[in-house]
Amino acid sequence: MKAARIAIIGLGLIGGSLGLALKNALGSKVKITGVDRCSSSLAEAKQRGAVDIISADDHALANQDIVFVCTPVLQIGLVMQQILPYLTAGTIITDVGSTKLFLLEQLRDIMPAGLSYIGGHPMAGREKSGITAADKNLFVNKWYILSQGIHTNPEQYQVLSELLQATGAKVIAMNAAEHDCGAAYMSHIPHVVAAGLVNLLHNRSSQENLLRLMGGGFKDTTRIASSDADMWSDICLTNSTAMINGLKEYQNILEEVVGAIERADRARLYTFFSSAKEKRDNMLEQEA
Amino acid sequence: MKAARIAIIGLGLIGGSLGLALKNALGSKVKITGVDRCSSSLAEAKQRGAVDIISADDHALANQDIVFVCTPVLQIGLVMQQILPYLTAGTIITDVGSTKLFLLEQLRDIMPAGLSYIGGHPMAGREKSGITAADKNLFVNKWYILSQGIHTNPEQYQVLSELLQATGAKVIAMNAAEHDCGAAYMSHIPHVVAAGLVNLLHNRSSQENLLRLMGGGFKDTTRIASSDADMWSDICLTNSTAMINGLKEYQNILEEVVGAIERADRARLYTFFSSAKEKRDNMLEQEA
Numbered sequence: 001m002k003a004a005r006i007a008i009i010g011l012g013l014i015g016g017s018l019g020l021a022l023k024n025a026l027g028s029k030v031k032i033t034g035v036d037r038c039s040s041s042l043a044e045a046k047q048r049g050a051v052d053i054i055s056a057d058d059h060a061l062a063n064q065d066i067v068f069v070c071t072p073v074l075q076i077g078l079v080m081q082q083i084l085p086y087l088t089a090g091t092i093i094t095d096v097g098s099t100k101l102f103l104l105e106q107l108r109d110i111m112p113a114g115l116s117y118i119g120g121h122p123m124a125g126r127e128k129s130g131i132t133a134a135d136k137n138l139f140v141n142k143w144y145i146l147s148q149g150i151h152t153n154p155e156q157y158q159v160l161s162e163l164l165q166a167t168g169a170k171v172i173a174m175n176a177a178e179h180d181c182g183a184a185y186m187s188h189i190p191h192v193v194a195a196g197l198v199n200l201l202h203n204r205s206s207q208e209n210l211l212r213l214m215g216g217g218f219k220d221t222t223r224i225a226s227s228d229a230d231m232w233s234d235i236c237l238t239n240s241t242a243m244i245n246g247l248k249e250y251q252n253i254l255e256e257v258v259g260a261i262e263r264a265d266r267a268r269l270y271t272f273f274s275s276a277k278e279k280r281d282n283m284l285e286q287e288a
Numbered sequence: 289m290k291a292a293r294i295a296i297i298g299l300g301l302i303g304g305s306l307g308l309a310l311k312n313a314l315g316s317k318v319k320i321t322g323v324d325r326c327s328s329s330l331a332e333a334k335q336r337g338a339v340d341i342i343s344a345d346d347h348a349l350a351n352q353d354i355v356f357v358c359t360p361v362l363q364i365g366l367v368m369q370q371i372l373p374y375l376t377a378g379t380i381i382t383d384v385g386s387t388k389l390f391l392l393e394q395l396r397d398i399m400p401a402g403l404s405y406i407g408g409h410p411m412a413g414r415e416k417s418g419i420t421a422a423d424k425n426l427f428v429n430k431w432y433i434l435s436q437g438i439h440t441n442p443e444q445y446q447v448l449s450e451l452l453q454a455t456g457a458k459v460i461a462m463n464a465a466e467h468d469c470g471a472a473y474m475s476h477i478p479h480v481v482a483a484g485l486v487n488l489l490h491n492r493s494s495q496e497n498l499l500r501l502m503g504g505g506f507k508d509t510t511r512i513a514s515s516d517a518d519m520w521s522d523i524c525l526t527n528s529t530a531m532i533n534g535l536k537e538y539q540n541i542l543e544e545v546v547g548a549i550e551r552a553d554r555a556r557l558y559t560f561f562s563s564a565k566e567k568r569d570n571m572l573e574q575e576a
Contacts, residue, residue, distance in 0.1 A: 226569055258532055258535050276482070
C-alpha cells in the first residue's frame with residue numbers, strides 16, 4: 001500500500017501535535033511534509049519526528065492527499081489563497097481554526113473545482129504554544145469537529161475522518177454555523193467575560209488589599225484571561241456575529257441581576273444562582 | 289492561667305473548622321461552647337472535638353470572652369439581636385460573614401455600651417459545607433480580615449487577632465467599605481458572571497453539541513456557578529451597592545468589546561485581551 005501523503009502547514013502546537021500523533025499511530029503508512037516560514041520550527045519538527053520532510057517552499061504541496069493548514073485563524077484564508085495554485089486535483093484541504101463560517105465564506109469563491117475543502121476544529125489545546133509544546137497525545141479522547149466543506153463527497157469526509165481517528169480524537173460532524181454559535185457560548189464569550197473581570201480591577205485604589213481578597217474562585221474564573229491576546233482578538237473578528245449576539249444576550253442577563261439586586265428581589269436572585277448550579281452540575285454529569 | 293472562654297454560634301463549615309483549629313492549637317487554654325439549632329450538628333461538633341460544651345440555649349452565652357457568630361450572612365444581624373440580652377459586659381462579638389458594611393449598619397444602633405463588635409471575614413472555604421466538611425487546617429496561610437467595629441479598643445482587637453493567628457491564619461485589618469468593594473470585584477461579581485455564563489446556555493437548540501464544545505476553559509470559568517444559591521443570593525443582598533456599581537462598570541467594559549467587534553477594531557480587542565493577561569499574570573506573580 002502506498003503511504004498517504006500529508007502536508008502540514010504551520011508547525012505550532014496543533015500542527016506539530018498532529019504530526020507527532022499521526023506518525024506515532026501510523027508510522028510509515030503516512031509520509032508527512034512540514035511547511036513553515038520559521039526554519040527553527042521546521043528543524044525541531046523534523047528532529048522530534050513530527051514530519052518526514054521539511055520545506056519552506058509551496059511547491060512541496062503538489063501531489064498531496066491531504067493538506068492541513070494549522071496557522072493562526074486570521075491567516076488561514078490568506079494561506080489557502082496563496083497555496084491553491086500549487087495543489088493538485090484530488091487533494092483534500094482542511095484547517096484547524098477555532099471558527100468555521102468566516103473561512104467557508106472566504107473560500108467559497110476561490111476553491112477550484114478539482115480541490116475539496118473540509119473545515120476542522122480539534123477541541124484540544126494547552127496554555128503553552130509552539131512546536132516545543134507539541135504532544136502526540138494532545139487529541140486523545142478529545143472531540144474533533146469536521147464541518148461541511150466545499151466540493152466534498154462522503155468518501156473524502158470518510159478518508160479525513162479515519163485519518164484523524166488515528167490520533168485518538170473522537171471525530172464528529174457539525175454544521176459550521178452551529179459550531180460557531182456553540183463555540184461562542186462555550187469558549188469565545190467566556191474568554192471575553194474572564195478578561196473583562198480582570199480589566200475591571202484596573203485603577204482600583206488598593207491593589208494590595210485586592211490581592212488579599214483573591215481566592216480560588218477568582219483565579220479559576222479568570223484563568224483563560226491569561227491566554228494569547230493575538231489569538232483571541234482574531235477569534236472575535238472571525239466569529240463576530242455569534243459573539244455580538246451572545247454578548248448582548250449576556251448583557252441582558254446581567255441587567256436582570258442588577259435589577260433584582262436593586263429591588264432586593266431574593267426569589268429572582270435565588271432562581272438565577274440555582275438554575276445555573278443545576279444546569280452546570282447536569283452538564284458535568286452528562287459529560288462524565 | 290484561666291482558659292479563654294469562647295462561644296461559637298453556628299457549627300457549619302466555618303464555625304466547626306474554627307473550633308477544630310482553636311482546640312488543636314490551644315487545647316485546654318480555650319474552653320469552647322458550641323451553640324446550634326441543629327442537634328445533630330452539635331453532637332458531631334462535640335464528637336469531633338470542635339467544642340468542649342454544647343448547648344441549644346442562649347443562656348450558655350453569658351460570661352464569654354469572645355462570641356463568634358458563624359451563621360449564614362443574612363441571619364447574622366438577627367442572631368446578634370437575639371443574643372445581645374444574654375451577653376455579659378466585656379464580651380467581644382465577632383462574625384465570619386462575607387460582607388461587612390451591611391451588618392455594621394444593622395448593629396450600630398443596637399450594640400449596648402458594654403459590648404464590643406469586631407467584624408471578621410476569613411478568606412477560606414470549601415465546596416462542601418456543614419460540620420462534616422470542617423477541617424482544622426482550613427485557615428492555615430489564609431488571610432483573615434478584621435474590619436472596624438463598634439465600641440472596640442486596640443486591646444480587644446489584639447486579643448481577637450492573636451486568638452485567630454493560632455489557627456494559622458494571616459490576620460489583617462481592613463476598612464469595612466474597602467473590604468466590601470474589593471470582595472465585590474474579587475469574589476461576588478465573579479460569581480454572578482459565572483452563573484450568567486451558564487444561564488446563557490438555556491434553551492440553546494443542541495445541548496449535545498454544546499457538550500462537545502465544552503473545554504477546560506468553560507469548566508474553570510464557571511466552576512463557582514456550582515456554589516450554594518442561598519449563600520450567594522444573600523451576599524448580593526448584603527453588598528448591593530458595591531455589586532450594582534461594579535456590575536454596571538463591568539457592563540460598560542463588555543459594551544466596549546461589543547463595539548470593538550462591530551467595528552472590527554483589532555487594536556482595541558488586542559489591548560483588551562493583552563492588558564487582562566498582563567494584569568492577571570502580575571497578580572499571580574505578586575501573590576506567589
